[in-house]
Structures are given as structure tokens and as C-alpha cells.
Amino acid sequence: MTRARCDMGTPAEWWPIRSFAGWVARRPDSVAVADRDGSLTYAELDADSDRLAWFLAGQGIGPEDLIGLWLERSVDFVVAVLAVLKAGAAYVPLDVAHPPARLRAMAERSGLSLLLSHNAGQDVPDWADHVVPLETVLTGRRPGGRIGPPPCAARPDDLAYVIHTSGSTGMPKGVMVTRGVLGNMLRHHCARSLPHLRTTLQYAPTVFDVSIQEILGTLATGGRLVVVPEETRRDVRALLDLVRRERAEQWFMPAGVLEWVLDGLRADERAAASLREIVLAGEQLKITDRLRELAARHGWVLRNQYGPSETHVVTEHILDGHPARWPALPPIGEPFPDVEVRVVGVGG
Structure with a gap:
């Protein structure tokens, strides 16, 4: 796999999550993300992603662990991305429409620590060893539990995500992007955006890197993301x-x-x-x-x-x-x- 690096910042200062937390404090009741099935406010998205991040930390998940997201583009996907990053780990988006053979190849080459799926009724893939339905962690989406995310020891040179491209041979090739690279890009992208952009579409497939730009670029600037x-x-x-x-x-x-x-x-x-x-x-x-x-x-x-x-x-x-x-x-x-x-x- 190919790895992009950029040594900037410290764990406590990772810009995307810090900026999102600032908007949680300023606009807790504003809608952060919506899909056709519902929406979450900034406070609700923060609480759900904290709960899932604590769950991941309890499973021993941390920096350099890769978490597969076998999820459709949805509010749940956004919750999962934030949770994985808050836990200090990296996410690997997997398109639910891809053939099982391709998904198996990507899962095996990535060495996933865990796979997050939508619900317990979803068919369990035979290419993943440890599958966790989100509904088992977020049932009812009731407030409670720990306040705030778990401690995060991730460094700028630790991974944020792995995106698979077709590769020159036609086999999926994992591209590894670090938190430093992602944070630097997002900070400068958002600084150049028009002020007070209220609503952004989450249009890109989750297996394309533009999707993380849509998601974190919106949440780091207090906007509303529409899937x-x-x-x-x-x-x-x-x-x-x-x-x-x-x-x-x-x-x-x-x-x-x-x-x-x-x-x-x-x-x-x-x-x-x-x-x-x-x-x-x-x-x-x-x-x-x-x-x-x-x-x-x-x-x-x-x-x-x-x-x-x-x-x-x-x-x-x-x-x-x-x-x-x-x-x-x-x-x-x-x-x-x-x-x-x-x-x-x-x-x-």
C-alpha cells in the first residue's frame, strides 16, 4: 500500500475534530447531517460518535488499526467516520455494492481489525472475521454513558483512512493517508471557502476520497451535510x-x-x-x-x-x-x- 505523510500538529490539536467540537459547543441544536431517513444535530452526532469511539477503544482499537466501514452513504456512515477518527484509528470504506471477491481482497490486504455494518439483519460477510452492527452500539440513540471522546494517542503520521484504487494491475491497491496530510488539506481548503456556507451535499461515493472532504469540511465549519x-x-x-x-x-x-x-x-x-x-x-x-x-x-x-x-x-x-x-x-x-x-x- 502507498502511504502519504505530513508531520503537522499534535494529537490534541488535530484540526478537523477540534473544529467540529467547537461547533458542537456553539450550535449544539443545529442540524449537522441529514439523509432521507432522518438527521442528527451537532450535539447528537457528537454524542453518538463518542459512544462508538468508546466502544472501539474498549475493543483495544487505537492508532494504526484499520476499521472497515461496510455502510451505505448515510448518517450512520458519518457517525462511524467520526468515531473511528476520535478513537485514533483509521477507516477503510467498503462499497456495499462491490462484488464479494473484491471486498474480500480489500479486507485481506488491509488487515482489518473490525468491520462496522448497519444492523444485525444485514448478511454477515464471510470475508470479515469481526463484524459489529452499529445498532448494537447505538440502539435508541439515547444520551448517556461517558462524556466526551476517549483519550486519543494518534500522531500526525498515523493513518486517517485507506482508500482503494483499481491499481495498474486491476487489483485493488490501498492508498494510506495520514492524519497530518488530511488535516493540512482540510484546514487550507476550509480557509479558502466562501464564508457562511450553510448546506453541502454529500454526493461523492464513500470509496472516493472527496467524500471525506465533503464530510469533515462541512462539520469543521458548522455547516449542514445532506446525504x-x-x-x-x-x-x-x-x-x-x-x-x-x-x-x-x-x-x-x-x-x-x-x-x-x-x-x-x-x-x-x-x-x-x-x-x-x-x-x-x-x-x-x-x-x-x-x-x-x-x-x-x-x-x-x-x-x-x-x-x-x-x-x-x-x-x-x-x-x-x-x-x-x-x-x-x-x-x-x-x-x-x-x-x-x-x-x-x-x-x-
């Missing part, structure tokens, strides 16, 4: 209905998705008007006349980000001001602070 149902992700009309209904202001997407939804946004003024910031990555961004027209009409800011899975986002070019001045092919931009980028030719 997009899986079938809605593939239906333009339903997707824009959701944008309009939830008044989504920030949307992370590949450039191809922006092109896919552009005509729908031109026809749906209320959905287009709710958006303020669109974060793009993964593909070459092309500024077309249609895009210029919509961006000018609604005052959109586009953030063109770049970074391989091995490092997450490392560069960014922000497109603001009048879209008439935006280049047709925006550059990938400049490195984030504390990031060094080297352009290497074919010969090295």
Missing part, C-alpha cells in the same frame, strides 16, 4: 429537486458531472440560484459559454482542485470575479500551503 440518496445521484431531475429543496450552497463534483447537470440548472433557476460554491476535481475543467452564462447570473465561485489519491488535494485554482475573464481551460493552480509540488518529466 444524496444513491438513486438520486443518477437522476438529474431528482438531483436538482434536492438541491432546490435543501437549498444546497456547496457541491463537490467531477467536471463531467457539472457538464451533465448544466442544462438542468439553466432550466431550474431556483436550484441554480441556491448554489454558491462548486468544487471540481478529477477531470479537466472546461469553461464553456453555457457555464459562463450561469456562473455570471448566479455569482458562482468555482474551485478547480487537483491531487492524486495518494496525496488528496494538493493544488487549487479559484475562479471568481466575472466569468468573462475565466480561461477556457483553467490551470490546476498553486500548491496549498505546506505542500511542495514537483513536476517530473518522463525521464524523471
Whole structure:
């Protein structure tokens, strides 16, 4: 597996969790995350993730342990991510729709300490040794138990998550990203966001690294995260209905998705008007006349980000001001602070 490192901060100062805790104190009753089945306030999300983190700590889970998340995109997934990070461990997202053979390969190569699933009624996979249904830990979601998260001894160079890519051979390859790398990226990403963004879509699949940017970037800035149902992700009309209904202001997407939804946004003024910031990555961004027209009409800011899975986002070019001045092919931009980028030719 490939490991990205960045030595920044101390365990008690890890920026994403510290910032989330600050919003718990300031806005305990504000909705933090919602899916089609319900929502949790900042206080409830904090309490649930603390309870699960204490459970993990009681199982001997700590730094460098890998916890599989065999969970659909949901409020539960967000609870699990926070809990694993609070316990000092790292999470490994596993797509419930992937074939068992692929899941087995990823689980075996990762060496999972434990697998979290949704509920006891879910089929127990034969590729995991220790499966814990979330409902056994969070039944009733009643307050109580210990106050605050367990002690966390994780260092910046300890893992935060492992994302699997297809790899050059077609076999899943684990990319290991540390807490230092993730914390540095999130801190600088959030510092450059528009102020007072209230609602962000959780649109990316959980097995893509953009999902953790959506989740922690929103919770670290006091926003509301809305999980997009899986079938809605593939239906333009339903997707824009959701944008309009939830008044989504920030949307992370590949450039191809922006092109896919552009005509729908031109026809749906209320959905287009709710958006303020669109974060793009993964593909070459092309500024077309249609895009210029919509961006000018609604005052959109586009953030063109770049970074391989091995490092997450490392560069960014922000497109603001009048879209008439935006280049047709925006550059990938400049490195984030504390990031060094080297352009290497074919010969090295």
C-alpha cells in the first residue's frame, strides 16, 4: 500500500475534530447531517460518535488499526467516520455494492481489525472475521454513558483512512493517508471557502476520497451535510429537486458531472440560484459559454482542485470575479500551503 505523510500538529490539536467540537459547543441544536431517513444535530452526532469511539477503544482499537466501514452513504456512515477518527484509528470504506471477491481482497490486504455494518439483519460477510452492527452500539440513540471522546494517542503520521484504487494491475491497491496530510488539506481548503456556507451535499461515493472532504469540511465549519440518496445521484431531475429543496450552497463534483447537470440548472433557476460554491476535481475543467452564462447570473465561485489519491488535494485554482475573464481551460493552480509540488518529466 502507498502511504502519504505530513508531520503537522499534535494529537490534541488535530484540526478537523477540534473544529467540529467547537461547533458542537456553539450550535449544539443545529442540524449537522441529514439523509432521507432522518438527521442528527451537532450535539447528537457528537454524542453518538463518542459512544462508538468508546466502544472501539474498549475493543483495544487505537492508532494504526484499520476499521472497515461496510455502510451505505448515510448518517450512520458519518457517525462511524467520526468515531473511528476520535478513537485514533483509521477507516477503510467498503462499497456495499462491490462484488464479494473484491471486498474480500480489500479486507485481506488491509488487515482489518473490525468491520462496522448497519444492523444485525444485514448478511454477515464471510470475508470479515469481526463484524459489529452499529445498532448494537447505538440502539435508541439515547444520551448517556461517558462524556466526551476517549483519550486519543494518534500522531500526525498515523493513518486517517485507506482508500482503494483499481491499481495498474486491476487489483485493488490501498492508498494510506495520514492524519497530518488530511488535516493540512482540510484546514487550507476550509480557509479558502466562501464564508457562511450553510448546506453541502454529500454526493461523492464513500470509496472516493472527496467524500471525506465533503464530510469533515462541512462539520469543521458548522455547516449542514445532506446525504444524496444513491438513486438520486443518477437522476438529474431528482438531483436538482434536492438541491432546490435543501437549498444546497456547496457541491463537490467531477467536471463531467457539472457538464451533465448544466442544462438542468439553466432550466431550474431556483436550484441554480441556491448554489454558491462548486468544487471540481478529477477531470479537466472546461469553461464553456453555457457555464459562463450561469456562473455570471448566479455569482458562482468555482474551485478547480487537483491531487492524486495518494496525496488528496494538493493544488487549487479559484475562479471568481466575472466569468468573462475565466480561461477556457483553467490551470490546476498553486500548491496549498505546506505542500511542495514537483513536476517530473518522463525521464524523471
